[in-house]
Amino acid sequence: MSDRWLAERKREHYYRLAKKLNYRSRASFKLAQIDEKFHIFREGDAVTDLGAAPGGWLQIAKERVGETGKVVGVDLQKIEPLEGVQTIRGDMLKPETAEKLKELLGGKADVVISDMSPNISGSYCMDHARSVELCTYALNFARQVLKPKGNLVMKIFEGDMMKGFLNDVRSSFQNVKLHSPKASRDSSSEIYIIAKGFIPPKEPVPEEEQ
Known part of the structure; x- marks a missing residue:
């Protein structure tokens, strides 16, 4: 069996399972597997999802935080409505979008999740830098x-x-790890940063740093 054949079979497995369970994306299983290993969510949490379309991560987050939790999401693309979830359409690189998202959140978040990905250019160095x-x-x-x-x-x-980026993350969190969930493609260069135990900055973060 070729590696490509195995990768395609794996991808098809999660694609079919997503359809069966009514998840919007096979990526739903990546977040579910991350949560099962690292216990990211708790019932009643407030969660913000960046790069949320089509909504697969929103679905998992809402399941995990339950009726008492709050889930808000943003994406450049339109996100079809999900029960119990609030979303906006906008560019997270623009300060006005971040402000709208904060208003929607209505306070502080317990969890921030980001599946944002650059448009693939064909140049890996450029795609990595953009990521x-x-x-x-x-x-x-x-x-x-x-x-x-x-x-x-x-x-x-x-x-x-x-x-260098991981060192920056570690300056704000008690525990930082890298993880590749089983639902990720074996050939994929993506990996997930799992940062737990946020340490608030002594000085407020300037808005222009968003």
Whole structure:
């Protein structure tokens, strides 16, 4: 059996399972597996999802936080309505979008999750750099909205800029690990940063750093 054949079979398995369970994306299983291993969510948590379309991560987050929890999401693309979830359409790289998301959140978040991904250019170095940039926006947003001891999950493309970025993440969290869930493709360069135990900055994070 070729590696490609095995990868396709794995992808089809999660695709069919997503359809069966009425999840909007096979990526739902990535977040579910991350939560099962690292216990990201608690019932009643407030969660913000960055890069939320089509809504697979929103579904998992809502399941995990329950009726007493709050889930809000944002994406450049339209997100079809989900019961018990609030969403906006906008660019997280723009301060006005971040402000709208904060208003929707209505307070501090327990968890920030980000599955944001750059448009693939064909140049891996460029795609990696763009991925780090998106994660930097997610990290700075998390620094503004997370409650003490809150959690952050981000997708990043592996590359030479990752070590420096991880050091930045570690300056704000008690525990930081890298993880590739089983639902990820074996050939994928993506990996997830699992940051737990947010340490609030001594000085407020300036808005322009978003």
